[in-house]
Amino acid sequence: MSQHKEQQGFLTFAINTPEVDYGRLAYLQCLNVKATQQENRYAVVVDEATYNSFNNRQLDAFDYVIRLPGEFEQNPFMAEPYVFSMTPFKETIKLESDLLFTRSIDHWWTAFRLRDVCLGNGAKNVMDTPSAVRKYRQLFDANQLPDVYTGLMYFRYTTTAMQFFELARFVFQEWNFIKTYLEGVDLELNPTTDVVYALTALILGEEAVTMPSMDFINFVHMKSGFNGWSDARSWLDTVMHERDGDIIRINNLNQYDPVHYHDKTYATQELIEYYEQRVLGTS
Amino acid sequence: MVFAFNTETVDYVQIADCTSQLASHYLNLPVTLITDHAADPKFRYDNIITIDPQGDNFRDGNIQWRNFGRHYAYTLSPYQDTILLDCDYVVLDSSLTRLFDTEFDYKLMHHNTNYMGAVYERMGETSLPFIWATVVLFRKSKKAELLFDLVGKIERNYDYYRALYNIREGNYRNDYAFAIANTILNGYNSNESQGIPWPMFTIDERIDQLLYDDNFLYIKHDDDARVVARQNTHIMDKQYLQSPDFEQLVEALVESA
Numbered sequence: 001m002s003q004h005k006e007q008q009g010f011l012t013f014a015i016n017t018p019e020v021d022y023g024r025l026a027y028l029q030c031l032n033v034k035a036t037q038q039e040n041r042y043a044v045v046v047d048e049a050t051y052n053s054f055n056n057r058q059l060d061a062f063d064y065v066i067r068l069p070g071e072f073e074q075n076p077f078m079a080e081p082y083v084f085s086m087t088p089f090k091e092t093i094k095l096e097s098d099l100l101f102t103r104s105i106d107h108w109w110t111a112f113r114l115r116d117v118c119l120g121n122g123a124k125n126v127m128d129t130p131s132a133v134r135k136y137r138q139l140f141d142a143n144q145l146p147d148v149y150t151g152l153m154y155f156r157y158t159t160t161a162m163q164f165f166e167l168a169r170f171v172f173q174e175w176n177f178i179k180t181y182l183e184g185v186d187l188e189l190n191p192t193t194d195v196v197y198a199l200t201a202l203i204l205g206e207e208a209v210t211m212p213s214m215d216f217i218n219f220v221h222m223k224s225g226f227n228g229w230s231d232a233r234s235w236l237d238t239v240m241h242e243r244d245g246d247i248i249r250i251n252n253l254n255q256y257d258p259v260h261y262h263d264k265t266y267a268t269q270e271l272i273e274y275y276e277q278r279v280l281g282t283s
Numbered sequence: 284m285v286f287a288f289n290t291e292t293v294d295y296v297q298i299a300d301c302t303s304q305l306a307s308h309y310l311n312l313p314v315t316l317i318t319d320h321a322a323d324p325k326f327r328y329d330n331i332i333t334i335d336p337q338g339d340n341f342r343d344g345n346i347q348w349r350n351f352g353r354h355y356a357y358t359l360s361p362y363q364d365t366i367l368l369d370c371d372y373v374v375l376d377s378s379l380t381r382l383f384d385t386e387f388d389y390k391l392m393h394h395n396t397n398y399m400g401a402v403y404e405r406m407g408e409t410s411l412p413f414i415w416a417t418v419v420l421f422r423k424s425k426k427a428e429l430l431f432d433l434v435g436k437i438e439r440n441y442d443y444y445r446a447l448y449n450i451r452e453g454n455y456r457n458d459y460a461f462a463i464a465n466t467i468l469n470g471y472n473s474n475e476s477q478g479i480p481w482p483m484f485t486i487d488e489r490i491d492q493l494l495y496d497d498n499f500l501y502i503k504h505d506d507d508a509r510v511v512a513r514q515n516t517h518i519m520d521k522q523y524l525q526s527p528d529f530e531q532l533v534e535a536l537v538e539s540a
Contacts, residue, residue, distance in 0.1 A: 103408070103451065127399055228399060229488075230507045238504070239488050240519045244452040251397065251487035252519060254451070256408050 008091040009041030031275035081168035116160035120149035123221035145198040299370035300326040354435035388426035394482035407449035416457035433464035490523040
């Protein structure tokens, strides 16, 4: 029986940590997707602990709740490349759970279909311009890796996509060997998905898995330094921000691209209740 | 002329009291306050005109602000030449008065800058550029009257104009209403060359302390400090504008000159 239940939809991983309730972030994102997108089917991949943390309302909101195979319980970051075989959709936009849409991106699906896999290329600041800040990307620059972001990426069920994720799995598995060839890498840390997918893109061909010319496909990265603000504090303590419906206005600028809010405290109960009211009709 | 209506969270009249002191001081002009009956202004305004509250806007679910009724400025203004200011606009020089040496019916602020450079924005992804209603200069003239009448019409029929101009937000914004009215009045042209010929400077970020000397403003927040050329400044941080630090700054500025 096919793993694919539907043509297209969104998917995120939500693995709770002692510090962050990622399941809650995924729930907010699910409601946000349902409120802003016409194509709004939503799947979440969770471990057992996160699954057990969901209440019935949360479980009902998700279209698919996919349990992470037990082999990844100890190292859930290793599960990312297995998303290809876990997604219930033939075409998937994979999101990081701390990202919200401010408008419909339904028209992006058409652009995404120009590729089998499409990784984000660069990230924007609140001014709607590509961020020139490189301090978080020194590993990429030192090793001339493609400047990819996996906070919002697309893939579909094709041979090329399968090759991409097989290769990414290989990079994860052989990281201890591969990292010795990289400059500026912290040998103690696990690789980020961005680094692994950048290496995969480099091997497979950057042109095959990115679309830099489609510069509207992007998100606003709210890590403070990306926007030229001090990293000593969150953007929430630095700038003025407000919401008007789905629109997030930061420094008096409407954000039309998805906002990767990064500071998890942005996902307030009030915001969740706002979307519950909109989507579920109650809070 | 300044509009200020208190909300449950922000004492806009207190802010207007402070910024009007500066406007009066640097522009050497009388100031008229438009507010509601509940207000208790402390600054000695030239005129205080009370009107009924015109309704509320809400953002973030429950943060309230009142920006309706700006179009009454034309009929309520007791002056032939008027500078209409938002109460969070801090006047630090006399540049605005110099514009009255030129011919115009009204002048709008077409551009805005902040630390990061020019802030360019449209009313929606596929809409027209908007203007900043933070500062509006107008003379009693037929065209200026038309502008304000049109702003009133847009306010009353905002849902229609919002759809027509592809505006996403539900809340009414004077910036948009003035931009739409200006565009219509000028034959679907923004007529930017007749606008205020410099961009507005805005501090969007939070402020702990604002210092100044003859040439510069020093803006401090936490471990961050920025230095910008001294100029009229639009300050978004309403908490700072209600702080003792801002009151002291105003006193020092008024006494220093």
